[in-house]
Amino acid sequence: MSLLVMKFGGTSVANIDRIRNAALRVGEEVARGHDVIVIVSAMAGKTNELAGMVEEISPLHDAREYDAVVSSGETVTAGLMALILQEMDIPARSWQGWQVPLLTSSAHSAARISEIPTENINAKFSEGMKVAVVAGFQGLSPEGRITTIGRGGSDTTAVAFAAAFNAERCDIHTDVDGIYTTDPRICEKARKLDKIAFEEMLELASLGAKVLQTRSVELAMRYNVRLRVLSSFETAGKTAGTLVCAEEEIMESSIVNGIAHSRDEAKLTLVSVADRPGIAATIFGALSDAGVTVDMIVQNISEEGRTDLTFSCPTSELARARNALDGIRADGRLNFHDLITDTDVAKISAVGIGMRSQSGVAAQMFRTLSNEGINIKVISTSEIKISVLIEKKYMELAVQALHDSFELDSAG
């Protein structure tokens, strides 16, 4: 008997009709002979409503009580889903995190999953249960308190169950029908990918293609859990979504598989910093302490012992970054002539596993942008990704031009 994990996000269970629709998808897989573990989120809006009440009481709340309160949203959806499945004559029951139990660390509101014993649920499968509906996002701490594993944690819950139960596949039902070569709202030629490698998905997820939680993709890669992203709103059978899997499952990797973009970037340049050992550690240590997520870092050549240092971070963290840098300048740990900031930038990235074995990708990217008259402000590369910062107004044009240049509208 093969087992599937199916996860439904908040918009897919936003009301009873949508839960019914999701249950029909589960029923199809049961009819195909699968046992199914369903992971559900809270009904759309519920978690925010509950978190809002806690925030109203206390911005500096006890995270253990926060977790007990906000996790109740998933509890409700799990019970309702089990009831709907039972109405469809499918033997089903709900499981709260502590009943499984999904064991976690004590880091409330951001707990790490430590173990998912399979005995309790498997015992029910062998008694004839076909579907275990599990409340996502919830766990149990070593102290016996309810934990939650962070916002968006239901994706991670689903992958963890797929790994623990050695599931054939983990289907993530969401409000998009798969992973695209780029954002269809920007580029009408965007094409849905049939398959994408974990590594590519990780680069795309962290670049702002907000379909899957980065953490869930990391976990899937570590345990080689085949993830399928698909829409819960499409007519049954119409779409197979996109399979996120190991590189080996993809016959012929494209050189570039996706063009990602992000508007939420700020560029900071420290002008004329003393270029001596330890100075980068001072700067980025202070930024890290201030909770600034630094993305790209570029250091120009040094002249007369001084250099310019440029980095990027999310726009929302710009003020914090500036404070941190002014702080270490004020206490004498850092000396620089000027701090220039620029929020009129966008980040464009080309991602593809094929880059590893193919040269000339960067050159093609720069040539394409140059042909459109787009100036490149910062460049950063990794093994399977090339990112550039450009002027914000050229973002759409850049995405479309690169999508054409790398022929992403045609499969293979």
Added chain:
Amino acid sequence: MSLLVMKFGGTSVANIDRIRNAALRVGEEVARGHDVIVIVSAMAGKTNELAGMVEEISPLHDAREYDAVVSSGETVTAGLMALILQEMDIPARSWQGWQVPLLTSSAHSAARISEIPTENINAKFSEGMKVAVVAGFQGLSPEGRITTIGRGGSDTTAVAFAAAFNAERCDIHTDVDGIYTTDPRICEKARKLDKIAFEEMLELASLGAKVLQTRSVELAMRYNVRLRVLSSFETAGKTAGTLVCAEEEIMESSIVNGIAHSRDEAKLTLVSVADRPGIAATIFGALSDAGVTVDMIVQNISEEGRTDLTFSCPTSELARARNALDGIRADGRLNFHDLITDTDVAKISAVGIGMRSQSGVAAQMFRTLSNEGINIKVISTSEIKISVLIEKKYMELAVQALHDSFELDSAG
């Protein structure tokens, strides 16, 4: 260190401001040196909202899933209350039913409390916790599933905790400021009682004075838990509410302590039933099987082997009662000439422990009603109660006249 149990119902925790107000009451008791176990209901309307979703999915739902869903309302209030207490610098934490654990039978949605081990909560009290906030209404079945103990079960939860922890008192905070000699909306001379005996409260509760769950009073009487009913909306200290306690605590019992009334009564008369052994068992067995709650039963004298039999039940159960009686008539188990029903009746009851040692109470009651020109349709008496059915339009008049006649407006 003495321990109090304080229970707050749905209207007393309907929003964050009201939970704050309730928390202030808890804080006052902590300041007096008490450890406190707080039992909370779901925020007003929540349980109905959750139950409504379950009903929408399936009228014949799995009670285990129903319990998992509806109990989440209490979980949320418990967490919010704990957070507010912490904001007031009072060491507090929330407990869900399964965490205590409050052990129950497997009769989901109407579970009986079997045991409340005190170890877990007492361990936290000895570590310095001052308030344990417990989600009412919830329990844990022997199978490890969430149970609920029936609507209004938070009163019962509170009394059970008071019994298990040997609490000094159990304060039930509600939207009225105590137990009255009669309904103040009907009789402006109604007076709040300082004390009332368990037995009297039981008669009043089951007669429609809906302040306390009958079951919680029964439990309080069995374990001699001193119950105090008081309003959570009054200014602190303004009212001491009403103490429900053992008869021995009440120095001088009044002959009559309260006049109760109920509009929700239907009178049924079976005309000319064969008066032979076993016939009453047939009739009331069939009514019981049909889920009809029979209240008063009166049988007239027999003539020529036939008799008239009158009983009352809640109006909402009249149709079911009629069906049940027609059923046993159709299958030949019962023979009667006619079934006369009457929903134009109200029940008036005088309750008082002093009746036990005092004769003439019934005579005084009948004389009072007669003086007002009110005809009595059915009479039923118990050791501490006399009930009559009268025409509905005379209900207010009867309550006022009896309240005057037994001088309930003056204490003692």
